[in-house]
Amino acid sequence: MKRDELGDLMAFLAVCEERSFTRAAARLGTSQSSLSHTVKRLEERLDLRLLTRTTRNVSPTLAGEQLAETLRPAFDDIEARLSSxxxxxxxxxxxxxxxxxxxxxTEILWPRLNPVLAEHPDVELEINVEQRMVDIVEERFDAGVRLGESVEKDMIAVRIGPDLRMLTVGAPEYFAAHGRPETPHDLTEHNCINLRLPTLGGLYAWEYERDGKPLNVRVEGQLTSNDVDVIVQACLDGRGLCCLPDYHLNSHLQDGRLEAVLKDFSPPFPGYHMYYPSRRQASPAFQLILRALRYRD
Known part of the structure; x- marks a missing residue:
C-alpha cells in the first residue's frame, strides 16, 4: 500500500464517523474541499461509491460501512501501539x-487537573461537557465521567468522588404553610417542582428506597423545568418541594434556607466514576489524569 492510500483511508473513516465533511475536516486539520477530493479519489481508485452525500448529511453506503468496520479496529490497534x-x-x-x-x-475534574496541566506542559486536555450519555468509543473519547450507577458493565470504572444522595427539600415557610411529608406517598398532597430530563425529555420520577425496596413517585405541581438552578431558586422562594442530588442543595441546607425531609427513604448511591474501555491501552498522559482523579476517602 502506498503512503497516500493510507491517508485516504484515514480521511474516509473520519468522514464516516463524523457524518460530515465539515466536522471531519476540522478533526483532521484540513479543508473541506481537500477532504472531499481525497474521498473522491479513494472512491475512484476502488471503483466503489463509499458515501451517500445529501445537502444535510453524509452517510456510508453498504460498501462504505463494510470498509469502515474493517478500518476501525485496524486504526485503533495502530493508535494503541503508538500510545504504548x-x-x-x-x-x-x-x-x-x-x-x-x-x-x-467544575467541581471535580478542573480543581484536580489544573495543577496537573501546570506541572506537565506537554499534556493536553479536552473536557467536553454533555448532559446526554455519550458513546465514548464511537465518539473517540479516552474516558467518560458519570454517576457510578450509569456506567455500562463492560467498562472499567474508577471512583473519583464520594457517594451522593437524592434529597427532598423545601423552604421553612413552605413547610410552615403545608406541613411535612412523612412518607413518599404523602407527596401527592404537596406542590412538587418537576425536573424534565435533558436526555429523553421525560419527567424525573422521584426515587426512594425503604428496606432495600425501591419506590419511585410521579409527582405533580405548578412548575416544571429542565434547569436545576431554576428549580432550586423556586424551592428557595417557597413555591414547592424539589428532589435533587445533595451537591445542588448542601449550601442552602447549611444556612437553613432549605430543610430536608424523607431522609430515611433516601440512601446514598455511587458518586462520580471515570470509565473507559478495557481494551484500550492507557498512555502515560491518561494514567497521569487517572491518578489525579482517583478518589481517596
Whole structure:
C-alpha cells in the first residue's frame, strides 16, 4: 500500500464517523474541499461509491460501512501501539479527551487537573461537557465521567468522588404553610417542582428506597423545568418541594434556607466514576489524569 492510500483511508473513516465533511475536516486539520477530493479519489481508485452525500448529511453506503468496520479496529490497534511507545518517553505527553457532566467538570475534574496541566506542559486536555450519555468509543473519547450507577458493565470504572444522595427539600415557610411529608406517598398532597430530563425529555420520577425496596413517585405541581438552578431558586422562594442530588442543595441546607425531609427513604448511591474501555491501552498522559482523579476517602 502506498503512503497516500493510507491517508485516504484515514480521511474516509473520519468522514464516516463524523457524518460530515465539515466536522471531519476540522478533526483532521484540513479543508473541506481537500477532504472531499481525497474521498473522491479513494472512491475512484476502488471503483466503489463509499458515501451517500445529501445537502444535510453524509452517510456510508453498504460498501462504505463494510470498509469502515474493517478500518476501525485496524486504526485503533495502530493508535494503541503508538500510545504504548509513549511509555518510553521521559515525561507524559499527548491529548486526553474526556466527556462529563457540568457539575463533575467544575467541581471535580478542573480543581484536580489544573495543577496537573501546570506541572506537565506537554499534556493536553479536552473536557467536553454533555448532559446526554455519550458513546465514548464511537465518539473517540479516552474516558467518560458519570454517576457510578450509569456506567455500562463492560467498562472499567474508577471512583473519583464520594457517594451522593437524592434529597427532598423545601423552604421553612413552605413547610410552615403545608406541613411535612412523612412518607413518599404523602407527596401527592404537596406542590412538587418537576425536573424534565435533558436526555429523553421525560419527567424525573422521584426515587426512594425503604428496606432495600425501591419506590419511585410521579409527582405533580405548578412548575416544571429542565434547569436545576431554576428549580432550586423556586424551592428557595417557597413555591414547592424539589428532589435533587445533595451537591445542588448542601449550601442552602447549611444556612437553613432549605430543610430536608424523607431522609430515611433516601440512601446514598455511587458518586462520580471515570470509565473507559478495557481494551484500550492507557498512555502515560491518561494514567497521569487517572491518578489525579482517583478518589481517596
Amino acid at each position: 511507545l509513549n511509555e518510553m518517553r521521559a515525561k507524559p505527553a499527548g491529548l486526553v479527551r474526556l466527556t462529563t457532566s457540568r457539575h463533575a467538570a
